[in-house]
Amino acid sequence: MLKIPHCGNTPTIACTHKMTPRYTYIPSTDFINNLAFDYVETYSFQRGTEYELQEKIFVEEYDKLKSRKSKQNDLTIEEEERLSFLDKLCGSTQYLLDNSNQFHYSAKKTNTFSSTNSNVELLKDILRTEINDVPAWMCIPIYRDGFVFYDNQNKIVSVLNVGLSCQYMETTKFNHINGDYKTYDLLKRFFIDIGHDVEDPEHYVLDDINKLKSKNKK
Numbered sequence: 319m320l321k322i323p324h325c326g327n328t329p330t331i332a333c334t335h336k337m338t339p340r341y342t343y344i345p346s347t348d349f350i351n352n353l354a355f356d357y358v359e360t361y362s363f364q365r366g367t368e369y370e371l372q373e374k375i376f377v378e379e380y381d382k383l384k385s386r387k388s389k390q391n392d393l394t395i396e397e398e399e400r401l402s403f404l405d406k407l408c409g410s411t412q413y414l415l416d417n418s419n420q421f422h423y424s425a426k427k428t429n430t431f432s433s434t435n436s437n438v439e440l441l442k443d444i445l446r447t448e449i450n451d452v453p454a455w456m457c458i459p460i461y462r463d464g465f466v467f468y469d470n471q472n473k474i475v476s477v478l479n480v481g482l483s484c485q486y487m488e489t490t491k492f493n494h495i496n497g498d499y500k501t502y503d504l505l506k507r508f509f510i511d512i513g514h515d516v517e518d519p520e521h522y523v524l525d526d527i528n529k530l531k532s533k534n535k536k
Contacts, residue, residue: 341494353476355469359431362509363412363422372424373408380407383401384405419474451499463516482505503524
């Protein structure tokens with residue numbers, strides 16, 4: 319439970335200062351080199367026809383309740399709770415696991431690999447790719463692919479949310495993992511090979527960068 323700090327020597331008055339989120343940025347090389355795990359599960363989420371239809375229903379309901387609250391402010395207790403629930407789904411970045419380690423409703427497990435599996439060795443090599451240029455696209459990440467790492471007691475030791483479109487990675491909210499452009503292209507190929515229906519499967523950012531470099535040399 320979050321404790322509200324008191325102002326000065328007047329404990330009866332709660333501080334109203336907003337807590338600034340603490341952002342962390344760790345190189346993917348450090349992340350994987352310092353991660354001890356027994357096996358990993360791969361997940362695809364926030365994609366597919368079923369998800370898109372459900373998301374449309376959620377957004378429509380969310381917009382109606384939010385508008386009603388703003389204009390009339392006459393929501394019942396149940397509707398307030400529903401609005402709060404929908405706000406978490408529609409009003410913020412979605413992660414594979416929430417703060418209670420509950421999987422996103424759209425999550426679909428695609429594979430389970432032991433730490434000695436050749437696919438895991440490949441994943442480690444990808445995350446150890448030398449970082450020369452960290453992508454900095456001006457877009458909000460949408461995470462659709464992810465990894466959940468477990469120890470030999472079947473306890474989660476880490477999660478890696480991967481957004482291929484905007485090229486972001488986070489373990490949890492505000493905790494970023496930095497990778498190179500090449501890292502994301504390699505991850506895209508990795509996900510395709512293990513059965514994920516990634517968006518724009520034929521498009522690789524490094525191809526665009528190399529074309530631009532060749533054009534500028536002329």
